Amino acid sequence: MTTEPELPRGIALAWGVAASPQRGPKREMSVERIVEAAVEIADADGLSAVSMAAVAARLGYTPMSLYRYVSAKEDLILLMQEEATGLPSAESRHAGGWREQLEALYREQVQIYLRHPWVLDVAIRGIPSTPHSAAWMDAGLQALADTPLTHDERLAVLLIVTGAARWSGIVLASYARLERERGMAESEIAQYEDAMFRSLITADAYPALREAIDAGAFLDESDPFAFGLERSLDGVADYIEAVAEGRRPPRAPWQRLDDAEIADDKRYREAQKGVRDAEKSLRDAHRMLRQTAREARERRARQRGGN
Structure with a gap:
């Protein structure tokens, strides 16, 4: 007989199944008010500015008053993430076929990161386990419900989309912060970075990168992120077509083996060591290449100076 796991307090609060505090401040107080105040602080000053003391001061209470409702900062951050994430829109759930729905969910997730960039600083602690995060997963899986993919394959496709949204959010939110700090438009930052790269990157040391700059x-x-997602979904579409035609590609052998199961195999360990040694040799070769290129430039500069 299985028993239900004991829920951490933060998750229980998110699902509305936590016991209410027996006592509270004389004036009205609730978990919702605490979370809203914490989100306002994070939106203004970042996640590091959030503390029980700061939230209490914003609400006009003592920190101990808050602990009757939210007993740990970790729980508060989980509830803040839940509040900021919200729910996927009805439009994204009915945007068209599986691909259009996933692309709509991707765009909405990116916008969440731009509105609340501090969400990207919240540590990932396993499978999302709150109502809103479950709703996003459900929307993604529902988009793929009519495809011939297995449930684990649908989850894998969903990871492609959420991973792309998170990486896009990290970069775009960082550039948005640069724009605010420097007082520069996006195009001005791009021109500045291009000019900096042109002054630093030479065709001798970095031929492919210099060619891209030129x-x-x-x-x-x-949008390079949208391009990457589109090409990934192209691959998913091809895979779905193959499965629908009865041509499910076999998974590679290493996808069926857990590394932990073969970690004690001598030849496997030797192969791992060979990979590490090869990677180290490649790093050393790149360092040598950079050093010789630098020395060559210095020699050329001295020659020009002596003429």
Whole structure:
């Protein structure tokens, strides 16, 4: 017989199944008010500015009053993330076929990160376990419900989308912060970075990167994140088509083996060591290449100076 796990207090609060405090401040107080105040602080000054003392001061209470409702900062952060994340829109759930729905969910997730960039600083602690995070997962899986993919394959596709949204959010939120701090427009930052790269990156040391710079790749206004997601979903579409036609590609052998199961195999350990040694040799070779290129530039500069 299985028993239900004991829920951590923060998760229980998120699902509305936690016991209410027996006593509270004389004036009206609730978990919702505490979370809203904490989100306001994080939106203004970042996640590091959030503390029980800061939230209490914003609400006009003592920190001990808050602990009757939210007993730990970790629980408060979980509830803040739940509040900021919200629910996927009805529009994204009915945006069209599986691909259009996933793309709509991706765009909405990116916007969440731009509105609340501090969410990206919240540590990932296993599978999302709150109502709103479950709703986002459900929306993604529902988009794939009519495909011939297995449930674990649908989860894998969902990870592609959420991973792309998170990485896009990290970069875009960082640039938004740069724009505010420097008082520069996005195009001005791109021009500054392009000019900096042109002054530092040489064709001798970094030929492929220099070629991209000369081609204007860093001034291109297209969305590289959307491009990456589109190409990933192209692959998913091809896979779905193959499965529908009875041509499910076999999984590679290493996808069926857990490393822990073969960690004691001598040849496997030797192969792992070989990979590590090769990676180290490659790093050393790159360092040597950079050093020789630097020395060559210095020699050329001395030669020009002596002429």
